[in-house]
Amino acid sequence: MATIREVAAAAGVSVGTVSNFLNARVTVAASTAARIQEAIDLLGYRVDASARAFRTRQTNSIGLVVPNVTNPYFAEIARAVAHALWKHGIQTFLCDAADDEAVEQAHVEQLIDRRVDGILMSYTSEPGRILDQVAGLGVPIVFIDRAVPGHHSVETDNRCGGALAARHLVALGHRRVGVLAGAVRLPNIRERVQGFVDEMCANGVEVTEGDVLGGPQAAELGRRVCELMDRPSRPTAVFATNDIVAIGAWRALVEIGVRVPEQISLVGFDDIEMSRLTVPDMTTIAQDKVGIGQAATTLLLDVMRGRTEAPRHVRMEPRLLVRGSTARAADPEARYVAA
């Protein structure tokens, strides 16, 4: 592969001039420029980004660490981020932690070693150690979907999202509800649940600890909705903190002959494409994934340019999408007997 030196030789100019031409920082005479361009085309020269990064101490790349790419929610965020950054000439290292703390930690270390210009991250483990490393080295970092005190973040207003779900169910007359909470150690999940529970409470509906199921945030958790159905105070509605869990629950309910929404209402979170494809389609709390990706990008670029001192927390508004999986609560007594 040709080097800048070879281009310079072929064009009969010095390497410095070729560099000036490439970076367009100093104007190069038109005739020289033409000769250089000719040499570049002739030799098929392509700048060595690795050498440039080494010299300028700037890699024009950032790392995006997500807990699980196979969840379309994160895949969509990743797409939005990569696209937005790409328009700024920055490439994204998409790292999938595969829900594994050790993998996540290793990714962050590798990103640091690669000297990425910044990190965007939605962590799966406790962010303590990561912060020690990253913050200690002064690597710009913005958290996505999880607020971290003292650090920048972009996330949906999760409390509000939970409250939205609660209000919707209350309006439909539901008084006994269950929650498929998922990874309660994550602040975003806790906030969704808290927002839901608080709003329910404000409407005179009590949600006890037994009504809330935790566990890995996957379809498998949804299947456990049956445990909720076996309780003496059988719920007439269930709130799941993400769509995959909601779909898992829907599937399990249909399997045991419980009809959605006639016998039980279901609300998800995220609004992934699949939530529009079930029958009935899933009522859910939509997150603006493109907006989150763009906001995170903008914020990170600001931080990278040293334009942001105090930690900023960007909050995006969730939206309630009323679809087919929720309906008015049936007479609870009748249903309890029927079951």
Add this chain to the structure above:
Amino acid sequence: MATIREVAAAAGVSVGTVSNFLNARVTVAASTAARIQEAIDLLGYRVDASARAFRTRQTNSIGLVVPNVTNPYFAEIARAVAHALWKHGIQTFLCDAADDEAVEQAHVEQLIDRRVDGILMSYTSEPGRILDQVAGLGVPIVFIDRAVPGHHSVETDNRCGGALAARHLVALGHRRVGVLAGAVRLPNIRERVQGFVDEMCANGVEVTEGDVLGGPQAAELGRRVCELMDRPSRPTAVFATNDIVAIGAWRALVEIGVRVPEQISLVGFDDIEMSRLTVPDMTTIAQDKVGIGQAATTLLLDVMRGRTEAPRHVRMEPRLLVRGSTARAADPEARYVAA
């Protein structure tokens, strides 16, 4: 951030010795090693991968270009690839082409500029220009899910997959079938359709051009299954070349009151998680996504080490997973009248 020189100074040794220690290629005396390690810990030294890559002409990174990360099929492949490569100390640049040729092309160029050690790719556009660049520069490349004459590839035996679907439907008595083909310009899709049509033909069932619907390979295409239902020779079974399309079709059919599998059988392709979550769950042709990812990794590493001259085409066996979306064909006449 500390450099190797500072570490050397702190440990009272030369940079060469520190380098030897770091790369463990030459044995370093235990006592020196201890002093160096101490200095590293003290200074918080981390090797500069960017400088090392520049010096060694080896980035220990590869690029993985997929047409669409939001399709769980590719997300799972990406996970498998990244994981396998990671165990070899190689990091993966996951690039999402977002079904856009220009984006795909730009990704490949950036990967070349970054001097990745190799490229793994499932292209969305015609691979011509990409091959000119990549092959011309001698960058190792392995294609995933698409065979390219003269180049390495790893893919499911798509013909066989199509045939498997056909055999299953024929065994259930289906004689009139439709195909939701998707992106027929892609060789893998063409092979799936061809395998299906040929096997049908071998069993005395004719599939005409009108029975095959093309278009972007998304849920939207599935919805067009209704066009197939409106034909005079209404199909009793439909083969979709991926699960997302199959799910889209299922959804559209249920919406118009056609029951799956009682009135129509549906077969998908890929076996993404969601195909297990619909009700009924989707009969599908499973691809071994982890196997594909691993095989592609192994092959690419071989190519990178110059161990492979002649183009290799690794074929993975597809598996038919009989689930709930297929059943015996009902009496076609009766159904045609009923509708």
Add this chain to the structure above:
DNA sequence: TTGAAAGCGCTAACAC
């Protein structure tokens, strides 16, 4: 507007 030259952090060849 152009050229000459130093040097980024690291590895590897060689000498000791």
Add this chain to the structure above:
DNA sequence: GTGTTAGCGCTTTCAA
């Protein structure tokens, strides 16, 4: 085992 040193491809002064 360890030290010395050249140099990877590029950018960036500085001088002409």
